[in-house]
Amino acid sequence: MARYTNLFVSVLPANNLRESLPGVLQSxxxxxxxxxxxxxxxxxxxxxxxxxxxxxxxxLIGSTDETEFVTQNSASTVNLVVKNEELPLKDNNHCHRxxxxxxxxxxxxxx
Numbered sequence: 821m822a823r824y825t826n827l828f829v830s831v832l833p834a835n836n837l838r839e840s841l842p843g844v845l846q847s848x849x850x851x852x853x854x855x856x857x858x859x860x861x862x863x864x865x866x867x868x869x870x871x872x873x874x875x876x877x878x879x880l881i882g883s884t885d886e887t888e889f890v891t892q893n894s895a896s897t898v899n900l901v902v903k904n905e906e907l908p909l910k911d912n913n914h915c916h917r918x919x920x921x922x923x924x925x926x927x928x929x930x931x
Contacts, residue, residue, distance in 0.1 A: 822908040822915035826900045826923055834882045834896040844925045850877055858882050872905040875918040
């Protein structure tokens with residue numbers, strides 16, 4: 821199973837991120853399947869790659885690891901996980917490409 825993670829600090833407050841992230845995920849070709857408070861899950865639609873390569877994206881906003889910097893500056897943390905059932909036999913696999921695309925889209929929106 822391929823799994824890629826990233827944790828970064830956003831300069832946007834958590835409320836702004838919650839509102840903008842569904843659009844960011846959709847712009848990356850993902851379908852939002854679950855959203856509850858600070859957690860979102862999106863998946864790729866079948867058809868472009870085999871089922872084992874379909875990526876699942878999980879985003880957690882304002883995790884429990886909030887630092888003093890985050891709380892003082894009304895910013896928030898974003899924990900990103902992208903995974904699929906594909907064995908990551910190559911460095912440049914489908915899951916990693918989806919991870920890079922989503923990571924760049926969120927970072928550009930969050931800064």
